[in-house]
Amino acid sequence: MKKQFVAYIRNLQNEITSALEEIDGKAKFVEDKWTRKEGGGGRTRVIENGNVFEKGGVNISEVHGKLPESMQAYFGVKDADFFACGLSLVLHPTNPMVPTVHANWRYFEMYNAEGTIVDSWFGGGQDLTPYYLFEEDAIHFHTVCKTACDKHDSSFYKAYKKRCDEYFYNTHRNEARGVGGLFFDYLKQTETMTMEDWYNFVTEVGNSFLESYLPIVKKRKDLSFLKANRDWQEIRRGRYVEFNLVHDKGTLFGLKTNGRIESILMSLPPHVQWRYDHHPEEGSEEEKLVKILQQPKDWISY
Amino acid sequence: MKKQFVAYIRNLQNEITSALEEIDGKAKFVEDKWTRKEGGGGRTRVIENGNVFEKGGVNISEVHGKLPESMQAYFGVKDADFFACGLSLVLHPTNPMVPTVHANWRYFEMYNAEGTIVDSWFGGGQDLTPYYLFEEDAIHFHTVCKTACDKHDSSFYKAYKKRCDEYFYNTHRNEARGVGGLFFDYLKQTETMTMEDWYNFVTEVGNSFLESYLPIVKKRKDLSFLKANRDWQEIRRGRYVEFNLVHDKGTLFGLKTNGRIESILMSLPPHVQWRYDHHPEEGSEEEKLVKILQQPKDWISY
Numbered sequence: 001m002k003k004q005f006v007a008y009i010r011n012l013q014n015e016i017t018s019a020l021e022e023i024d025g026k027a028k029f030v031e032d033k034w035t036r037k038e039g040g041g042g043r044t045r046v047i048e049n050g051n052v053f054e055k056g057g058v059n060i061s062e063v064h065g066k067l068p069e070s071m072q073a074y075f076g077v078k079d080a081d082f083f084a085c086g087l088s089l090v091l092h093p094t095n096p097m098v099p100t101v102h103a104n105w106r107y108f109e110m111y112n113a114e115g116t117i118v119d120s121w122f123g124g125g126q127d128l129t130p131y132y133l134f135e136e137d138a139i140h141f142h143t144v145c146k147t148a149c150d151k152h153d154s155s156f157y158k159a160y161k162k163r164c165d166e167y168f169y170n171t172h173r174n175e176a177r178g179v180g181g182l183f184f185d186y187l188k189q190t191e192t193m194t195m196e197d198w199y200n201f202v203t204e205v206g207n208s209f210l211e212s213y214l215p216i217v218k219k220r221k222d223l224s225f226l227k228a229n230r231d232w233q234e235i236r237r238g239r240y241v242e243f244n245l246v247h248d249k250g251t252l253f254g255l256k257t258n259g260r261i262e263s264i265l266m267s268l269p270p271h272v273q274w275r276y277d278h279h280p281e282e283g284s285e286e287e288k289l290v291k292i293l294q295q296p297k298d299w300i301s302y
Numbered sequence: 303m304k305k306q307f308v309a310y311i312r313n314l315q316n317e318i319t320s321a322l323e324e325i326d327g328k329a330k331f332v333e334d335k336w337t338r339k340e341g342g343g344g345r346t347r348v349i350e351n352g353n354v355f356e357k358g359g360v361n362i363s364e365v366h367g368k369l370p371e372s373m374q375a376y377f378g379v380k381d382a383d384f385f386a387c388g389l390s391l392v393l394h395p396t397n398p399m400v401p402t403v404h405a406n407w408r409y410f411e412m413y414n415a416e417g418t419i420v421d422s423w424f425g426g427g428q429d430l431t432p433y434y435l436f437e438e439d440a441i442h443f444h445t446v447c448k449t450a451c452d453k454h455d456s457s458f459y460k461a462y463k464k465r466c467d468e469y470f471y472n473t474h475r476n477e478a479r480g481v482g483g484l485f486f487d488y489l490k491q492t493e494t495m496t497m498e499d500w501y502n503f504v505t506e507v508g509n510s511f512l513e514s515y516l517p518i519v520k521k522r523k524d525l526s527f528l529k530a531n532r533d534w535q536e537i538r539r540g541r542y543v544e545f546n547l548v549h550d551k552g553t554l555f556g557l558k559t560n561g562r563i564e565s566i567l568m569s570l571p572p573h574v575q576w577r578y579d580h581h582p583e584e585g586s587e588e589e590k591l592v593k594i595l596q597q598p599k600d601w602i603s604y
Contacts, residue, residue, distance in 0.1 A: 032579070046578040055578065172557040238570070245547035246557060255474040255548060268540070268576035275572065276348045276357065277334070277564040 001120065001195055002083060005107040009060045009087040010043075012105075012206055016089065017045050017058050019210050023217055024050040029058065034260050039065035040083075044263040048270070052098065052221050056091035057266035067110070070256050081111040086124070087206070088250075090267040091213075096233035097223040099130035099137065099178070100240065101213050102267070104250070105206045120195060122202045123185035125160065126209055127168050128216075129178030129240060131233040133289045135299075137216045138179040142299040144212035145182050145205070152201040153193075158302045160184045165296040170243050175293040177243045181212075232286050235278055237269035244268065303422065303497055304385060307409040311362045311389040312345075314407075314508055318391065319347050319360050321512050325519055326352040331360065336562050341367035342385075346565040350572070354400065354523050358393035359568035369412070372558050383413040388426070389508070390552075392569040393515075398535035399525040401432035401439065401480070402542065403515050404569070406552070407508045422497060424504045425487035427462065428511055429470050430518075431480030431542060433535040435591045437601075439518045440481040444601040446514035447484050447507070454503040455495075460604045462486045467598040472545050477595040479545045483514075534588050537580055539571035546570065 017029045027050030035041035042061030047053050062085040072078055086106030093100065103126035110119040128141045142161070149156035164183035169176050182205060187198045244251045244267055254264035280286030319331045329352030337343035344363030349355050364387040374380055388408025395402065405428035412421040430443045444463070451458035466485035471478050484507060489500045546553045546569055556566035582588030 048578060055576075057578070172563055234573075241543060241574075242547060242567075245544060246554070252548070261474055262579040265544075265576065266578050270575060270577065271536075272543075272574045272576070273572060274357075274567065274570035274574070276350060276359070276568050 001107070001199065002085070002109060005199065006062055006085050008203055008206070009085060009105065013043065013045065013058055013060050013087055016087075016210060017047075019214065020047065020053065020056070020058070020091070023214060023221075024052045026051040027053060032262075034263065036063050036065075036260070038068075038258075039063060042260065042263060044260070044266065046266055050094075052093055052095070052217060054092050054094040055266075055270040056089070057263070058087070058089040059263050059266065060087045061085065061260075061263070068258070071253065075110070077110065079113075080118075081115070083109040083111075088267075092237070092269045093217070093221070095221055095223065096131040096225050096229040097134075097220040098217055099128050099220075100237075100269070101129070102127055103206075103209050105202050107202075120188070121185070122187040122195075122198045124202060124205070125164055125181060125183035126205070126212065127164055127178055127181035127183070128213075129236075130289065131236050132229070132285055133179070133292060134216075134220070137220070138299045140215060141179070141181060141212050144208050146300060146302060148204045148208040149182070149201075151204055152197070156184075156201070157182075161298075161302075168243065169296075170239060170247065172246065173239060173242070175239070175290065176296050177240060177293075179292065179299065180296060231273065232280070234269075234271050234273040235275060236289075237272045238274045241268055241272055303409070303501065304387070304411060307501065308364055308387050310505055310508070311387060311407065315345065315347065315360055315362045315389055318389075318512060319349075321516065322349065322355065322358070322360070322393070325516060325523075326354045328353040329355060334564075336565065338365050338367075338562070340560075341365060344562065344565060346562070346568065348568055352396075354395055354397070354519060356394050356396040357568075357572040358391070359565070360389070360391040361565050361568065362389045363387065363562075363565070370560070373555065377412070379412065381415075382420075383417070385411040385413075390569075394539070394571045395519070395523070397523055397525065398433040398527050398531045399436075399522040400519055401430050401522075402539075402571070403430055404428065405508075405511055407504050409504075422490070423487070424489040424497075424500045426504060426507070427466055427483060427485035428507070428514065429466055429480055429483035429485070430515075431538075432591065433538050434531070434587055435481070435594060436518075436522070439522070440601045442517060443481070443483060443514050446510050448602060448604060450506045450510040451484070451503075453506055454499070458486075458503070459484075463600075463604075470545065471598075472541055472549065474548065475541060475544070477541070477592065478598050479542060479595075481594065481601065482598060533575065534582070536571075536573050536575040537577060538591075539574045540576045543570055543574055 027047045029045040029047045032044040040063035044059045046057045064083040067080045067082045088104045090102045105124035112118050146157040160182040164180045167183045329349045331347040331349045334346040342365035346361045348359045366385040369382045369384045390406045392404045407426035414420050448459040462484040466482045469485045
């Protein structure tokens with residue numbers, strides 16, 4: 001399974017970066033290969049100052065070794081060896097009418113002293129963060145998510161959509177980071193799902209990513225915008241930073257377990273603003289977005 | 303002591319905001335009074351888009367009530383009542399040649415069920431975060447800190463300078479946030495120091511703030527700068543955000559204990575950049591700063 005999923009994410013990284021370069025039409029991804037002292041490494045690909053993408057990264061990593069002490073308590077184990085691999089992406093478009101997107105699909109194995117797998121699971125998901133709300137974009141994104149889920153189990157979309165709304169939530173602001181998508185974790189063997197079944201599910205979701213996002217980019221990338229729209233985008237990006245640095249478990253793990261800082265923090269937006277006590281005007285498009293984020297809603301029926 | 307220190311910080315807030323408005327020459331502090339549902343409140347004063355200060359806040363708060371559950375474990379107590387008051391300030395100048403400054407002076411009391419004080423302490427300090435390093439500015443700042451300390455105990459400067467270097471450190475970047483200053487906490491009654499003595503010490507430090515910072519502002523505020531200098535400032539401000547959101551105990555406490563979000567996050571800079579794997583040019587002024595931050599140094603002898 002390890003080999004199978006590693007091969008999958010390597011290939012998916014190529015597919016996604018090619019498609020993004022094509023739609024960007026100007027900037028190319030720059031690749032950094034890195035190795036981890038304790039075992040493994042990764043391939044970070046970053047795009048900056050494109051026609052469409054102001055900053056973004058599509059990274060894969062495959063790390064292994066002794067489970068860091070700081071993660072032992074989290075997983076409730078002692079002195080275990082682990083293997084983890086995954087693809088992580090965040091794209092920050094220049095045009096405030098194009099939403100930011102984040103996705104991550106990962107696989108984890110834990111071993112006993114003899115090197116036998118004692119536990120393994122998949123995790124991941126994808127979620128959309130608009131600055132201006134085009135309801136049809138949210139509906140499109142969720143429809144693609146649901147279609148991928150439904151091929152495997154009719155209960156998945158509802159469950160993972162809900163977990164996404166719960167996870168990507170800035171509790172200190174009482175608002176969601178964006179309009180959601182899917183979030184799942186600890187997908188382990190059950191009576192009805194083998195690890196092979198989960199592999200098929202997670203790769204189905206991964207394969208649906210470009211279809212979930214690119215049509216939205218195409219539709220919005222050439223819309224005109226004003227400096228005020230851009231200011232609003234930069235202010236909202238501040239909320240993105242707050243979520244990633246204060247609440248996101250993946251980011252905090254990385255920062256506290258000697259991960260490759262630049263690969264972890266490539267998720268942070270290029271230009272960001274914080275204004276004191278900023279509130280959008282009543283009745284404005286900006287206020288409409290905030291109201292939706294304060295009360296995560298169902299974009300499609302299920 | 304409670305009354306005495308509250309009166310002190312109210313007065314100090316007035317003094318500091320007046321002096322800052324005078325040197326800014328354009329923007330005025332806007333005041334927000336707020337109350338805390340569970341008891342107490344504060345007076346937040348924010349300045350934005352001035353001649354000198356792009357964004358800054360000088361806030362006081364006096365809060366009391368049941369110690370929030372999330373703080374009980376931290377202080378190793380159960381079901382206690384508390385009182386806390388303090389002045390907190392952060393100033394982000396527009397000109398990258400003028401350093402950012404942060405200061406905080408606070409007093410804490412804990413009570414048993416009968417309302418008797420069972421513990422009390424002072425805490426605080428002040429630290430400087432330059433974007434371009436003028437060694438004489440760091441020396442001036444530390445000299446004022448040391449002079450204030452030395453009036454009370456010749457060991458204080460050394461001890462609190464060291465704690466400042468240790469506290470304001472971005473472990474995930476292996477670099478200090480700035481060139482330090484003073485940091486102290488849990489200043490409690492000892493054989494040689496009464497609470498009144500600590501009050502005299504902390505207020506001495508508080509009273510020295512304007513003298514530590516304003517001469518630097520005056521000297522640097524009219525220096526010319528290029529867009530590249532400003533970009534560098536915004537990139538470094540990213541590190542400031544990382545420290546405050548990932549490591550700063552005060553900020554995280556506030557965010558997790560239902561503090562007034564806008565007063566807590568007024569510390570975040572107005573315009574910030576994150577670039578992937580950015581490194582200053584070899585031999586540049588920017589690199590010189592980074593090297594100093596990687597190895598906190600003694601600015602004055604002690």
